[in-house]
Amino acid sequence: xxxxxxxxxxxxxxxxxxxxxxxxxxxxxxxxxxxxxxxxxxxxxxxxxxxxxxxxxxxxxxxxxxxxxxxxxxxxxxxxxxxxxxxxxxxxxxxxxxxxxxxxxxxxxxxxxxxxxxxxxxxxxxxxxxxxxxxxxxxxxxxxxxxxxxxxxxxxxxxxxxxxxxxxxxxxxxxxxxxxxxxxxxxxxxxxxxxxxxxxxxxxxxxxxxxxxxxxxxxxxxxxxxxxxxxxxxxxxxxxxxxxxxxxxxxxxxxxxxxxxxxxxxxxxxxxxxxxxxxxxxxxxxxxxxxxxxxxxxxxxxxxxxxxxxxxxxxxxxxxxxxxxxxxxxxxxxxxxxxxxxxxxxxxxxxxxxxxxxxxxxxxxxxxxxxxxxxxxxxxxxxxxxxxxxxxxxxxxxxxxxxxxxxxxxxxx
Amino acid sequence: xxxxxxxxxxxxxxxxxxxxxxxxxxxxxxxxxxxxxxxxxxxxxxxxxxxxxxxxxxxxxxxxxxxxxxxxxxxxxxxxxxxxxxxxxxxxxxxxxxxxxxxxxxxxxxxxxxxxxxxxxxxxxxxxxxxxxxxxxxxxxxxxxxxxxxxxxxxxxxxxxxxxxxxxxxxxxxxxxxxxxxxxxxxxxxxxxxxxxxxxxxxxxxxxxxxxxxxxxxxxxxxxxxxxxxxxxxxxxxxxxxxxxxxxxxxxxxxxxxxxxxxxxxxxxxxxxxxxxxxxxxxxxxxxxxxxxxxxxxxxxxxxxxxxxxxxxxxxxxxxxxxxxxxxxxxxxxxxxxxxxxxxxxxxxxxxxxxxxxxxxxxxxxxxxxxxxxxxxxxxxxxxxxxxxxxxxxxxxxxxxxxxxxxxxxxxx
Numbered sequence: 001x002x003x004x005x006x007x008x009x010x011x012x013x014x015x016x017x018x019x020x021x022x023x024x025x026x027x028x029x030x031x032x033x034x035x036x037x038x039x040x041x042x043x044x045x046x047x048x049x050x051x052x053x054x055x056x057x058x059x060x061x062x063x064x065x066x067x068x069x070x071x072x073x074x075x076x077x078x079x080x081x082x083x084x085x086x087x088x089x090x091x092x093x094x095x096x097x098x099x100x101x102x103x104x105x106x107x108x109x110x111x112x113x114x115x116x117x118x119x120x121x122x123x124x125x126x127x128x129x130x131x132x133x134x135x136x137x138x139x140x141x142x143x144x145x146x147x148x149x150x151x152x153x154x155x156x157x158x159x160x161x162x163x164x165x166x167x168x169x170x171x172x173x174x175x176x177x178x179x180x181x182x183x184x185x186x187x188x189x190x191x192x193x194x195x196x197x198x199x200x201x202x203x204x205x206x207x208x209x210x211x212x213x214x215x216x217x218x219x220x221x222x223x224x225x226x227x228x229x230x231x232x233x234x235x236x237x238x239x240x241x242x243x244x245x246x247x248x249x250x251x252x253x254x255x256x257x258x259x260x261x262x263x264x265x266x267x268x269x270x271x272x273x274x275x276x277x278x279x280x281x282x283x284x285x286x287x288x289x290x291x292x293x294x295x296x297x298x299x300x301x302x303x304x305x306x307x308x309x310x311x312x313x314x315x316x317x318x319x320x321x322x323x324x325x326x327x328x329x330x331x332x333x334x335x336x337x338x339x340x341x342x343x344x345x346x347x348x349x350x351x352x353x354x355x356x357x358x359x360x361x362x363x364x365x366x367x368x369x370x371x372x373x374x375x376x377x378x379x380x381x382x383x384x385x386x387x388x389x390x391x392x393x394x395x396x397x398x399x400x401x402x403x404x405x406x407x408x409x410x411x412x413x
Numbered sequence: 414x415x416x417x418x419x420x421x422x423x424x425x426x427x428x429x430x431x432x433x434x435x436x437x438x439x440x441x442x443x444x445x446x447x448x449x450x451x452x453x454x455x456x457x458x459x460x461x462x463x464x465x466x467x468x469x470x471x472x473x474x475x476x477x478x479x480x481x482x483x484x485x486x487x488x489x490x491x492x493x494x495x496x497x498x499x500x501x502x503x504x505x506x507x508x509x510x511x512x513x514x515x516x517x518x519x520x521x522x523x524x525x526x527x528x529x530x531x532x533x534x535x536x537x538x539x540x541x542x543x544x545x546x547x548x549x550x551x552x553x554x555x556x557x558x559x560x561x562x563x564x565x566x567x568x569x570x571x572x573x574x575x576x577x578x579x580x581x582x583x584x585x586x587x588x589x590x591x592x593x594x595x596x597x598x599x600x601x602x603x604x605x606x607x608x609x610x611x612x613x614x615x616x617x618x619x620x621x622x623x624x625x626x627x628x629x630x631x632x633x634x635x636x637x638x639x640x641x642x643x644x645x646x647x648x649x650x651x652x653x654x655x656x657x658x659x660x661x662x663x664x665x666x667x668x669x670x671x672x673x674x675x676x677x678x679x680x681x682x683x684x685x686x687x688x689x690x691x692x693x694x695x696x697x698x699x700x701x702x703x704x705x706x707x708x709x710x711x712x713x714x715x716x717x718x719x720x721x722x723x724x725x726x727x728x729x730x731x732x733x734x735x736x737x738x739x740x741x742x743x744x745x746x747x748x749x750x751x752x753x754x755x756x757x758x759x760x761x762x763x764x765x766x767x768x769x770x771x772x773x774x775x776x777x778x779x780x781x782x783x784x785x786x787x788x789x790x791x792x793x794x795x796x797x798x799x800x801x802x803x804x805x806x807x808x809x810x811x812x813x814x815x816x817x818x819x820x821x822x823x824x825x826x
Contacts, residue, residue, distance in 0.1 A: 022626075022629035022657065023542070023629060023631050023658075023659060024542070024597060024629075025688070026541060026542050026543055026544050026597070027544055028544075029540065029542070029692060032691050032692055032695055033691070042500075056497060059493040059496075059497055060493060062496045064488065064493050064496060068485070068488045071484060072481070072485065075477065075480075075481045075484070076481075079477060080472040080475045080477050081472070082673060083475045083477060083480065083671035083672065083673045083674075084469060084472055084475070084672055084673060085667075085672045085673070086673065087455075115697075116529060116675075116697045117697055117698060119698050123695070123696050123697060127439060127441055127442065128438060128439060129438060129439050129442070130439055131439050131440055131441075145695070148694075152695055184437060184439070213435075216435035216436060216437075218436050245436075246436060254498075258493075258496035258497070259496065259497055259498045260495060260496045260498070260499065260701045261496075261703075262529075262697070262699075262700070262701045272436070275438070275442055278445050279441075279442060279445055281561075282445055282532075282536070282558070282561035282562065282565055283532070283533065283536050283696070284528075284532050284533035284536060284697075285530060285675075286675075288674065288675045288701070288704070289673045290674075291673075291701070
């Protein structure tokens with residue numbers, strides 16, 4: 001996956017795996033790799049580095065006072081019931097269900113399973129459908145957490161390309177579904193793709209749901225970002241076109257409300273909802289009833305719409321500042337995606353530039369990004385990189401891009 | 414596992430598994446069974462039923478005001494840092510490490526991994542070591558969550574009996590370790606066993622650590638209960654005798670502080686600490702930094718000792734009331750374990766009584782328990798049951814036992 005051996009890259013790789021000789025690891029443990037992103041977060045924590053490497057929502061825009069009030073109210077109102085084991089909080093499931101319905105998904109609260117964020121949703125669904133050595137279909141360039149629950153679990157990977165303007169290549173998807181043995185799981189990101197920033201067209205959403213049904217492939221729609229839309233038109237999720245019960249929608253409060261809530265959800269076909277619950281209970285029983293109650297109160301009070309309006313306005317500003325800075329400093333040396341929301345922009349540099357090698361110079365110059373190769377399952381993408389615009393002060397964004405442009409120009413000499 | 418088909422039991426079993434014909438489940442999903450305990454909790458939620466079936470700490474004894482203050486202080490002090498993604502909270506790891514050292518375990522904070530409760534610790538360690546179709550060793554009668562992460566994951570089970578006075582049969586354990594193929598994982602409960610109430614003797618702890626090292630079997634010590642000691646002498650965990658790095662200790666704040674914190678920990682051998690982190694990140698990234706910070710503040714302020722003193726005094730009272738009631742109403746019809754702490758007492762009735770059938774009559778009479786067979790991997794234990802004393806008002810305990818004694822006497826006629 002790595003294109004050149006650099007010091008930075010070595011620091012990010014798995015290091016020496018000193019395992020006591022006497023204990024044999026599972027095959028799963030043997031295949032899992034440390035998340036490059038999470039290691040990179042540590043490297044870029046230096047105060048003099050402006051990090052466009054993260055995947056965090058803007059800290060100063062998180063609704064601290066409102067969440068604080070919700071937690072305090074819940075503890076005062078519900079007392080120790082908020083500290084106990086508990087079934088899922090029904091008003092929260094209903095709000096999620098209503099929100100999904102408003103987006104065109106026919107569902108009932110019983111189909112909503114509360115998870116610890118989207119990553120746990122991916123874990124649950126991969127364990128529900130995927131055995132080691134069975135085929136799984138994912139985008140060739142995709143979020144590392146999706147790679148961990150498929151390739152990391154020993155699946156035989158079939159990758160499909162993603163168009164930077166319209167989303168995953170649906171013809172390639174059909175080809176991957178058609179081959180025998182039939183894939184046991186497929187995962188796509190519908191909106192504001194991580195790392196590519198692209199969203200699926202309406203027609204592709206419809207076709208993907210049809211393909212999942214026709215080829216009987218459980219289709220996981222991993223959607224942590226769709227609420228972060230700044231402009232353009234919101235499209236229904238793939239799940240809205242799922243008449244056969246083959247699509248599993250994953251949502252998350254991490255990026256739209258706060259990561260430390262560790263709260264997300266799965267909308268499963270009704271027939272499999274109880275299987276999702278059983279599997280989840282075997283992993284860690286349940287999500288915190290305290291946090292569920294607090295988030296439920298937040299949404300019941302109608303605070304989400306106002307929060308998202310403020311949040312997205314601020315994030316749009318950051319994205320626009322990034323677009324302007326890219327045009328100003330890198331207009332002739334890079335191309336990039338134009339996401340209508342989310343957290344990320346994907347840059348493609350000239351073919352001769354390797355972004356792993358570039359990263360070292362960039363950190364020395366005071367700017368960090370994630371090399372695109374970190375997201376590429378089949379290698380390649382050596383001249384690409386992912387930029388995050390959500391968790392940087394807007395006034396620092398042009399400074400960061402200028403620094404980036406300087407090291408790119410040096411490489412390009 | 415179930416000895417007789419009754420209406421109650423049918424309601425507790427897996428029900429009709431209507432799976433859409435077109436989606437193939439993983440082999441893991443096919444083997445997992447719904448938790449009998451969690452289903453039973455719903456059945457016994459009726460107001461006229463006194464439930465001794467749960468596994469919950471006493472609601473009214475949870476330190477609500479103190480936890481509330483810790484959460485408020487953290488949000489005020491740390492602001493949005495308490496809402497973001499975050500590495501593990503170091504003062505919490507250090508406190509856990511110090512607590513483990515005070516119990517004789519030589520460890521460093523780097524060996525402490527914060528989990529979402531003990532069940533997630535079991536999940537992580539089973540995925541670290543266990544492949545499907547490989548042997549795992551567990552107690553023949555044990556917590557259903559341990560069964561889910563071993564048998565439920567497709568392991569070939571080797572079970573060992575547990576002595577009701579001294580804990581797991583260590584000779585049987587050695588026999589199970591000695592057989593080929595070598596087991597890839599073993600799980601034992603050291604203190605206040607769920608469901609048996611028994612604690613391991615010191616000599617057995619030492620021998621178990623030696624066996625794990627000699628036979629190179631990763632030994633998981635699942636210990637959610639040891640802080641709940643009412644009397645008798647606290648013994649070092651098995652991990653204290655682990656010179657070879659073969660023992661993995663699992664602790665939890667769920668039973669000693671509050672379940673909805675969803676917080677526990679693993680102490681792993683230093684060589685495998687980073688593997689534990691990588692595997693955990695692939696499951697759901699991390700535990701809530703908000704909750705970690707709040708619990709960290711709770712323990713840094715030195716609140717744990719006082720809380721546990723009050724908590725254990727109240728729980729001891731409940732246990733003693735249960736012991737007295739059992740002696741008074743069932744002295745000639747049952748025998749039971751004498752735990753020095755924890756949550757549970759294990760009853761053995763006359764051979765001719767089936768406790769699944771008894772449960773139906775008991776619920777009709779206004780008392781609930783868990784039939785012992787629900788914990789028995791190999792069947793059997795039909796005439797046993799588990800009683801919880803921690804989450805019942807003390808004045809209701811004699812009423813519950815009198816009701817239980819009446820239905821037992823009717824069965825015994």
